[in-house]
Amino acid sequence: LLRLLMINDDTLWLGLKQGDKEMFLALYKKYYHTLLFIGLKEMKDAQLVKDTIQQLFLYLWEKRETIQEANNVKSYLVTSFLRKLTADWKKSKQAGVLQVVWNSHPDEDQQPNPEEKLIRKDEQSHLFKLLMDRINELPNRQKELIVLKFYEGLTYEEIVQRTGLSHRTVYNKIHEGLKKLKLDMAASQYPRSAALLMLITVLAAAVPIAAAK
Numbered sequence: 001l002l003r004l005l006m007i008n009d010d011t012l013w014l015g016l017k018q019g020d021k022e023m024f025l026a027l028y029k030k031y032y033h034t035l036l037f038i039g040l041k042e043m044k045d046a047q048l049v050k051d052t053i054q055q056l057f058l059y060l061w062e063k064r065e066t067i068q069e070a071n072n073v074k075s076y077l078v079t080s081f082l083r084k085l086t087a088d089w090k091k092s093k094q095a096g097v098l099q100v101v102w103n104s105h106p107d108e109d110q111q112p113n114p115e116e117k118l119i120r121k122d123e124q125s126h127l128f129k130l131l132m133d134r135i136n137e138l139p140n141r142q143k144e145l146i147v148l149k150f151y152e153g154l155t156y157e158e159i160v161q162r163t164g165l166s167h168r169t170v171y172n173k174i175h176e177g178l179k180k181l182k183l184d185m186a187a188s189q190y191p192r193s194a195a196l197l198m199l200i201t202v203l204a205a206a207v208p209i210a211a212a213k
Contacts, residue, residue: 009073017064024064028057031074035081042082043089052085089153134181142177145170 007026015023032053039049056077060067070076132151135143148154148162159170 009070013070013073016060017067019064024057024061027073031077034074035077038078039081039085042085045089048088049085052081052088055088056081056084131181134184135177138177138180142173142180145173146177149174 007023009027009030012023012027012030016027035053035056036049039052040046043049135146138146145159145163145165148159149156154162156167156170159165160167163170165173
């Protein structure tokens with residue numbers, strides 16, 4: 001393996017594309033700690049960073065016959081890794097919100113078995129889709145800001161910079177949108193409306209209190 005680590009990146013990349021497992025492993029070993037260091041500078045969730053590295057290289061191996069040529073292998077790996085890390089982080093935030101809601105159900109005081117966990121995961125995904133369907137019914141500006149905040153994971157400052165709106169307008173529009181969703185859910189016979197209402201309540205708690213004024 002030490003011998004392979006001395007091989008230049010272009011040769012290792014070619015080996016990967018040709019299905020050479022030793023070349024692939026050498027590329028992984030060569031850049032694992034580099035990507036780990038970069039990832040931990042971006043966020044403190046070490047497990048998420050490690051999982052993302054593993055998933056990136058798994059993806060490269062599975063798609064080895066169709067992935068593009070890399071003019072600069074290190075740059076390609078770092079860019080792909082950071083893009084995936086950001087996407088995975090946003091997904092983990094969304095899943096975290098859903099988990100808070102699910103854990104608040106009064107009838108779920110026992111540890112679920114593996115089959116129940118799988119069912120619950122499917123239900124969570126369905127719940128999140130239902131919420132997005134209702135968000136899509138909001139006025140465009142409210143929908144846009146809620147998506148930027150809770151789906152893309154932007155900070156309020158980033159939303160202000162992207163949209164050109166004032167902080168107060170951003171707060172108020174998000175607050176108005178979530179309030180409308182809560183009112184709709186409270187009066188609705190929509191499937192899983194109670195769970196959706198709890199989820200929206202959790203999201204609303206993250207909006208600065210000044211927005212309600």
